Amino acid sequence: MMNNSGPAVAVSGLQVVRGKRRVIPGLDLEIPAGQVVGLLGPSGSGKSTLMRCIVGVQIVESGTVTVLGHPAGSPALRDRVGYVTQSPSVYADLSVRDNVTYFGRAVGLRGTELREAVDRTLTEVDLVPYADQLVQDLSGGQESRVSLAAALVGRPSLLVLDEPTVGLDPVLRRDLWDLFRHLADRGHSLVVSSHVMDEATRCDRLVLLREGRVLADVTPAELLQQTGAVDADAAFLALIDAETARSGERSSS
């Protein structure tokens, strides 16, 4: 049903400078459509910056980012890309339902279609009992789910989620990952960042970032196989150690 012909995101020669620091020194990446792609890496590795580039809110130094066949941030993409920032960006002085409704209207939903989309989304993020509460009276985890709902309501072709499961209990985390899987099965593309390595196994593909570079771009099975590690956490450490050793050899030779 979606644009499955090309990749969801194609990044080429991307360089980003924030403040005085070169956060992304040169990055090439292709994110396939219709998959859940996990963006993993320690804090400061450039995950959020890369996501900001994909949704087109980041000023880039050079390089191109193509999303669903259009340059990132172009008007054609505005109702096809959903973005959830790391800290919840919703209105604290509005009710849960009013927040989701407003963001639904922003992507062009109206009338019955809007009402149904809001009800469906509130069910998906498990906030139906809280629909009429003000966001400022909710817990942190609930607030981040409102923020997620605000992006889900428009059923975007590409969902860019920056650490959507932080602070959630295991049951809810599992339910959300089931929802991501369900969306991908229906042709949506998802880019989900996380630093919880056990979530890596729920992804179709993993992109490991370190200091703004792609350390690995593999399936979860390949990751374990390549490194011989027992879990994603150990695999990631093995990759970093190997990288450090290689760069150590280069500088000593």
Next chain:
Amino acid sequence: MNAGLTAATSGRVLRQVRTDHRTIGLIIVVPCVLLGLLAWIYNGTPVFDAIGPALLGVFPMVVMFIVTSVATLRERQSGTLERLLTTPMGKGDFMLGYAVAFGALAVLQAVIATGFAVWVCGLSVAGPLWLLVVVAVFDAVLGTALGLLASGFARTEFQAVQFMPAFLLPQFLLCGLLIPRDQLPTVLEWVSNVLPLSYAVDAMKEIARNPEPVTAVLGDLGIVAAFIAGALALASLTLSRRSA
């Protein structure tokens, strides 16, 4: 720009205000209290009839300036503005949404403040009362437009609030309320000629003394409307989809 998106934003802003009863109270009550205080100070003199209408124009501008600049700064800091700008919502939809929402609040404020000034404080004007309300609403929208512009330069709430004296006090001093504008030193008169509040106060003064003020007031309102359009256009430059 898109009327549906503008209306969605106005509706959302009014819903937010509705949950904040204290702000609504302040918007409605404070102008009435100040007008009452003024009427009392000048009890038995003709001064209140002369400056009361002008103040009916100044209050909505000040209140809407503060409310808008803080609200917009909150949108920038909470990330909601950045998020909205990744959707089909345009900058124009966003800003007009605010202008329409606070314009509607201004109608309420202006009707109550004018009613209070006339029937409780005994303000009498030569022109029609409804025109006082119309000018007050224009002033409120001017305050909103200037607030949107000022918030583009504020990084913190402290700065946003300090912009009130920076943007509005000079206009207040030069608008002809303290000294008629044609009696100001020449340079200051020139300055007052390029400040929007001067025309808002001119319009109010016209209503106070002229039984047939509509033509003169329309001219002044045209200038105020041009300032509103200019401020909104400049403010839209401070809203950018991309940041570093």
